[in-house]
Amino acid sequence: MSQTSLLPVKRALLSVSDKTGLIELGRALVAQGAEILSTGGSAKALRDAGLPVVEVSDHTGFPEILDGRVKTLVPQIHGGILGRRDLPAHVAQMAEYKIAPIDLVAVNLYPFEATVASGASGDDCIENIDIGGPALIRAAAKNHGHVAVLTSPDQYAAIIAALQAGGTTLEARRALAGAAYARTSAYDSAIATWFARERNETFPERFTLSGMRQEVLRYGENPHQQAAFYTDGTNRPGVATARQVQGKSLSYNNLNDTDAAFEAVAEFREPAVVIVKHANPCGVATADSFSAAWDSALRCDPVSAFGGIVALNGTLDEETAKKIATIFTEVIVAPDATEAAQAVLASKKNLRLLLTGALPTPTEGGVIVRSVAGGFLAQTRDNGRIEESALKVVTKRAPTAEEMRDLIFAFRVAKHVKSNAIVYAKDGATVGVGAGQMSRVDSARIAVSKSLEAAKALGQSEPLTRGSVAASDAFFPFADGLETIVAAGATAVIQPGGSIRDDEVIAAADKAGIAMVLTGMRHFRH
Template sequence: MTPIRRALLSVSDKTGLVELGRALTGAGAELLSTGGSAKLLREAGIPVTEVSAHTGFPEILDGRVKTLVPQIHGGILGRRASPEHVAQMSEHAIAPIDLVCVNLYPFEATVASGADDETCIENIDIGGPAMIRAAAKNHEDVVILTDPAQYPDLIAALEAGGTTLAQRRALAGAAYARTAAYDAAIASWFARDEAAPARLTLTGTLREALRYGENPHQSAAFYVDGSARPGIASATQVQGKSLSYNNLNDTDAAFEAVAEFADPAVVIVKHANPCGVAVAEDAASAWDLALRCDPVSAFGGIVALNRTLDEAAAAKIAAIFTEVIIAPDATEGARTILARKKNLRLLLTGGLPDSAAPGRSFKSVSGGMLVQTRDAGRIDPEALRVVTKRAPTDAEMADLIFAFRVCKHVKSNAIVYAKGGATVGIGAGQMSRVDSARIAASKSEEAARAAGLSGRLTEGSVAASDAFFPFADGLETIVAAGATAVIQPGGSIRDDEVIAAADAAGIAMVLTGMRHFRH
C-alpha cells in the first residue's frame, strides 16, 4: 500500500475534481494544480499550490508551457527505490509527486464540433500526454488518473490507506490506452485527406460488452469512434432489452438505407438485407407498402424511418413482432404505444446520417484489414443514359432511381423490383444474378397471395441491378417477371447483346455507369 503525499491535478474535464481534491487533502496530500483546476479547488476552499509557484517557473507561451519542466517530470519519474534517483532529486530540489490526475484537452470533441484548423490545433494537448506517460511508466511509485470514472475507486483506496501495485498497474494500462487513442485521433485528423496513409490509426471507446457475437460461441463488444455521424452510436435507447451484435449490425444497415431518401420512407431489414422499402406521403403509408413486399421476412425484423415516428405508424409497426425501431425521433403518443411491447427496442438518433458524406469502412482479413471509402455514390438523373429504343416514362424513371438506391444496400448479387415508390421484390446475395432475379420474382408471387391479389407484384414494375448483366439471361428473367424498365451500370462486353434483348422485349433500359457491389 503506497500512500499519496503530493498530487498534481490538471484537468480539462473538471467533473468530480472537488470531491477528489477533498479526499486527497483529507488523506494528508499536498495538492499542485494549474489554471482553471487550481481556481476551482481554491474556490471550494481546498488548499492548493500553483505549479508555477512549485517550480519557480511561470506559465509561458499562452499556457503552452507550464508543466514541461524538470521539477514536474523529475518528481513523477524519480524511482523511490533507487538511491541514485533519490540523491539527484534531493540535489536539484525535486519533490516526489505520487499521483497525477490529467484528462486531456478535448481534441476529439473539438474536431466533431466542426471547428477550424487553428482551434483544433490549439486543442492538441502536449504537457498532459507527457505527464500521463511519465506517471504510467513509473506506476511502481505513482498513481495516474485519466478519467473521472476512476476517482471513486481511488477515494476508496485512500480510505484504505493507499493504492496497491495491482491498482496502479491497471490505471497505467488505461492511461496508455487513452494517450494511444488521443494520438490516433490527432493522426487521423491530419491524414483526413489522404486516401491511403502510410500508417492507419484506429481507436474506439467501449460502449458495451455484448452477450455474444453473431453466434453464441463468439465474444463481442460495441465500440464507438466519437464521430458526429447520427446512427446507432449516437442513439438513445428509449425502451427494450439490450441490443445484440446482430441487432446492432442490422439496425445500422436499416438506418443507413433509409437515409437515402428525402420523402418519408420506411426500410425493413432482415439479416442485413432490406426486405421491404417504400416512400410515401407519410410514415404509416410507407410502412404498409414496405411490409407488402415481404411480410414473412418482416416478422422479427428491424424497422428504420427517416421521419419522426408518429402514433399511426407506431400502431401499425407494433402489430407484428419487431426487434428494433430506429428513427430520428418519436412522438409521446408513439412512445406510449410502443411501451406496451416491453421487448421491442426503440432507438432515437436525433438526426439522419448524410448518405453522401465521406468516410471509411473496414473489413478484417487474415493478417490485416481492407479499407475503403464508404459507398457514398449517388447517380445523377441527368447523367443516366437511355440505350434502348424506348425511353422510360416519367413514372418508370422515378421508380428506376428509387430501385437503384435500394440496390446499393442489398447484398450482391442484387436485383430489386419496384413500383410506385415501393419495392415489390428483392433478390439478394446469390452467386448468380439470374437466381437473384428469379428469387425476387418468386417472393413477389408469395407477397401478392398474402395481399389477396392474383399474379405477382412485379407485373408492371421496374428492376434495378447492382452490377452489369454478363449475359442476356438475367434480363430475360426480369422481363418474364413483368418488368417494363431496367436500370443497371453497364460495362459488360455483352452490353450490346443485353440491350438487343431489351429492345426485343419492348422494355426501356438506362445505364448508370456506377456499380454498387455490397459484400
Template sequence: MRPPMSDLLPIRRALISVSDKTGLIEFGRFLAGKGVEILSTGGTAKALRDAGVPVKDVSDHTGFPEILDGRVKTLVPQVHGGILGRRDLKEHLAQMEQHAIAPIDLVAVNLYPFEATVAKGASFQDCIENIDIGGPAMIRSAAKNHAGVAVLTEPQHFAEIQAEIEAKGGTTLATRRRLAAAAYARTAAYDAAISGWFAKQQGEDFPPRLAFAGVLRQGLRYGENPHQQAAFYTDGTNRPGIATAKQIQGKELSYNNINDTDAAFECVAEFDRPAIAIIKHATPCGVAVAEDLVTAWDRAFLCDPVSPFGGIVAANRVLDAAAAEKIAAIFTEVVIAPDADEAARAIFARKKNLRLLLTGAMPDPAAPGMTFKSVAGGFLAQSRDAGHIAASALKVVTQRAPTEAELRDLLFAFRVCKHVKSNAIVYAKNEATVGLGGGQPNRVDSARIAGWKSEEAAKAAGLPEPLARGSVVASDAFFPFADGLEAAAAAGVTAVIQPGGSMRDAEVIAAADKAGLAMVLTGMRHFRH
C-alpha cells in the first residue's frame, strides 16, 4: 500500500545552485524565513551567506567534498537520491532512511552560461568548461520526480513559487508539472546549443541529427489565417531585425506582420546607400536607393502606388521627420528601421495603429546563417542566401557591353531580385524598381506583369510613357526560352542581367543582340520559393 501523495507539498529543504543570480537573495531570504533548509554550492552559497541567509554547503550535507576543480560536487547519491526518491513508495522511503538520504523538495538551478560563452568568442577549452553536467542532471531528476519536487530553471520562477507558497503554504501539482515541462525544454535547448557548437567545430553544417531550440518571444492572436494558432520564437542568434527590434508604438504584431517585416528589413539591408523597401505579402512592391530617405521613398512608391496601402516599410538609415511624413501619409502596418529621431517618432505617434520597430543596427546580408522550411514529416535546412555578385564577376555575352549607368542598375536590380518570389523579374532605372513581377509558374508571365505594372504606375503619376522604358531587367534564374527576354525588350529595357546556364543560352543571347540589348551573366541563381 503506497502512502497517499498530497497535491500541495510544503517545502522543507531546497537545493539552490544558480549561474544567473537575479532574484537569488530575495528568494533565499524568503525560504529561510519559512524555515526551509537551504543547500547550496560555490558562488551561490557565498552570495547567500554574504547576504546573511543561512545556507549549508552541499559537501557538508553529503559528507563528500567537491573534487576535480568542481566538476564533481552534486553527482552523488545524497543529492540525487534526495531528489529522485518517491515519497509515495514505502520501499523508497525505507532506502532513503537506511542510507541517510534527506528528501529535497525544491531544486533551483540555472546552468553554466554556455551559449553566452560561445557568443563572446571564447576559446575551445573555455567553452568546454562551461558545459554544465551536474546542473542538467539535477534539473532532469527533479522534473522526472515532479510529483514530489518543484524545479526552478529561470530567475522569474522565484517570484512565482514565492507567491504560491505564501498563498497556499506549498507548491501545487499543476505548478510542479508546468515547471517540469519548462525544465525539460531548458535542458533540451541547452543540449541543442552544445551539439550545434560541436558540429561547427567539426565543420559539419548538416550533422546526422540536427537539434535547435527557440525561446518564446510572444504568443500571437492567430497565424496566417484566423483559424490557425501561432507564436513567435527567437533563436538566440541576435541577428538585428524583427526578433531583436524594440516596438515603440502600435498594435500587437500579427503573424503576417512579422513575416512581412522580416522580408522588408532583409531586403533593405542589401544596400549601403540610403534605401527604402516597401513590402506587401513578403514580396517587394517598390525598392530604391538615393542620397536620402525621402528621395528613396518617392522612387520606391512611384513603382507601385497601389500596393503599399497596408504594407510594410523598411529603411536602412535613421528615420527623420521628412521621411516619416511621407511614410505616414498612407496607411502603413509596420515601419522598421535601425532608429528614428524624436521628430519622426512624434509624427508616427499620430498614427496610433502604426507599429514602429527600431532595431539599433542593420543585419549583415553576407553573414552566414540557416533557414528552415517545414514539409510533411520533416523540414528542409539550408544556408541563408548570402550570395552577392560584384561587377568584376559578370560575364558580358552580347555584342554590346552595358554602360556604366546600366551596370549600376543591373547590380541593383539583381540584389532586389533575390527578395522577389520566383519566377522573379525586376525592372530598374536610376537604382529604383520600376516594375516587378514574381510568383508566376513561368518567367514570361512575370516579365509581362512587371511591364504592365510599369504602365499602370506611369498612368497614376501622369507620365507619358511606361516607367520601364529605358530600364534594365534582372531575372532570378536563366531564361529557358527567348520569349521572356523578348517580353522584357517589349517593355523597353536596354540591358539584362541573369544567371545563364540554359540549354538555349545561345538563342537568348541572339535575341538580345537582335534587340540591341546588353546582357551579362552572373553564374548565380536567386530562387525564392
C-alpha cells in the first residue's frame, strides 16, 4: 500500500469522554456510509443527534459488566481492530469467528489528570484510570496500516476532510499512531506520578516525564538551535499558565528569563519589582507602591535593565506602566494589570504583557529536571526560606533592625542569582549584584563596579554600596571575599556559614566592626 493510497472507513468505533466534535465526526462518517459502533454516553449523544448507532454490546453479543469496567475488552472488538486485512490467515479467522473489521477508532480517555487536579479522593482517582481506552488506542495504533486512531477532538477536522476525499492515507494514519502512543504514554506517566506522590516517593525507580507542546519556537538560545515550549499540567502560576495580552511570540530566552523573574518576585509580600537580564536579577526592590519599587529597582543597574524582563507581584497600575514604557522592555509579567495600564502599553507593539492571575508559592514543593549527557538530573525545588528567628548572629555587633530587614531581603534575592552570588542591598532595594563568577571575590567586585556606574548616572561619586548590607549565596572560603565587601562600604553581611575558615571570616568582620549573621542554608543556583 502506498503512502498516499486512500483507505475508506466502513466501520468506526467512537467511545469518548470528551464529546467535543463528536456529532460532527459522526455525521461525516454516516455521510460516507460508515457504520458507527459506540458505548454509553457517546452512543446516547449520537443517537440524540439523530445518527444511527450500534451499541457495542449489541455488536459483540456480550453486555457491559462490572459497572462498565468491561465493555470493549472482547475479541469481537480487538480482533476487528488488530486483524490485518493483507494477511489471508487473519481474514479467514475473522470470518470464522464473525469478527467485523473496524477501520477507525476515536477514543479519548477518562479524565484522570483533571480528576487529580480537582483534589478528588483516591478512590475517585482510581475509578478514572481508563483501561479499555488505552487498550483500544494502542491496538489501533499498532495496526495503523489498516486503522486510523483519533485521541483528541483537535484531530477530527482533518479526518473529516479525509473522509470527504475518500479515505485516510497511510502517512496520515502513521502520524495519528505516533500521537496515540504519545497520549497513552503521557496518561500512564500521570498515573505513575500520582501513585508515587501518594506513597510520598519523590524519586521513584522509574521517573516519567510528559508534556503537552504549547508552541514550536522560532529557535532556541541561538538561531541554529531548534526549540519548543511544553506545559506539564501542574498549573504552577507563571509563563506556562499566563495569558498573553499583547506583543509578539515569546522566544526561548524570553520564556526562561520571564520564569526567573516571576519566581524571584514571588518571594516578597509587599509590592515588589524584579528586573531580570539573562536569567539574573539586575534590579530588585520592595516599596509601598509599584511605582516606587520600579524606581529603586531600575536605579541599581539602569544599563542592564535595557531589553530586560520586568516582574511584579501584584496588579500593574497606570503610573508604573508609564515608567516601564520609557525604556525598551521585552516582557512584563504580573498577576494582573489595570485597563489603564494595558492601554499605556498597547502602543508598544513588541512588548509582551503576560498576566498570570496568581503568584507561585515560594515554599511549594515539586521536582525540577535538567538534562545531562545520557540522562537527566532531578531535584526538589529550592523552596528554602529563611526567617529572622532562624538566623544566628556570630559577630560582636548585632545588626540593627533596619540592617536585619535588608539582610533578609538581600538573601532572598541571592537565591535567584547565579552562583557565585553577591548581592548588596539598602532600604529594601538592590544596589549591586554580582552573578555567576568563578570566584566569590570577583562577584563582590563586579557588584561594586556596577554600583559605581549606577551612582555616576545619578551624579554621585561614591558607589551605591556605601552603607548597604551584603548577602552571599554560600559561605566565604576565605576572608578576602568579606574584606572586599567591607571595602565596598557594607555594614552587615548574611551568609550560610559552614566553611572551615568561618572563625577567620568572623574575626575579619569583627575587626571591621560590621555585623554578620549565618543562615545555615545555602542557595547555589547553576
